[in-house]
Amino acid sequence: MPKRAAVAALAVLFVAGIWGKWSRYPLRWSEAYFSSSEAVAALALNPVLFLTDTAENRNLPYDADKVREHYATTAALLGITSPDPDRLDFARYVTPPRKLAARYNLVVIHLESFARSSRGSSATP
Numbered sequence: 080m081p082k083r084a085a086v087a088a089l090a091v092l093f094v095a096g097i098w099g100k101w102s103r104y105p106l107r108w109s110e111a112y113f114s115s116s117e118a119v120a121a122l123a124l125n126p127v128l129f130l131t132d133t134a135e136n137r138n139l140p141y142d143a144d145k146v147r148e149h150y151a152t153t154a155a156l157l158g159i160t161s162p163d164p165d166r167l168d169f170a171r172y173v174t175p176p177r178k179l180a181a182r183y184n185l186v187v188i189h190l191e192s193f194a195r196s197s198r199g200s201s202a203t204p
Contacts, residue, residue, distance in 0.1 A: 143167065 154162035
């Protein structure tokens with residue numbers, strides 16, 4: 080019985096998430112954008128656009144020569160300490176100065192394609 084209750088609760092949460100809000104009517108287009116900031120709208124759409132772009136380009140071949148061509152610049156921007164253009168390795172390893180007293184959970188938030196200008200990390204000409 081507890082398993083059925085858990086499945087039912089998850090199903091209700093799933094349907095509520097698809098519905099989009101707590102009212103009689105489902106989420107409408109005019110309610111989806113709550114901000115006048117273009118950067119916020121772009122951030123909200125990014126997962127959907129990334130998914131569709133990936134689906135459209137899923138059959139494109141991997142071009143190792145093109146990656147190798149831009150490897151040095153990308154490795155310098157990422158701060159790779161020992162770049163290896165033969166392996167095309169972008170891994171960075173950080174050793175903490177001391178062992179932490181407690182174990183922490185880590186949440187990584189990856190903002191792919193979030194505009195630099197809207198974050199203020201680039202100077203405008």
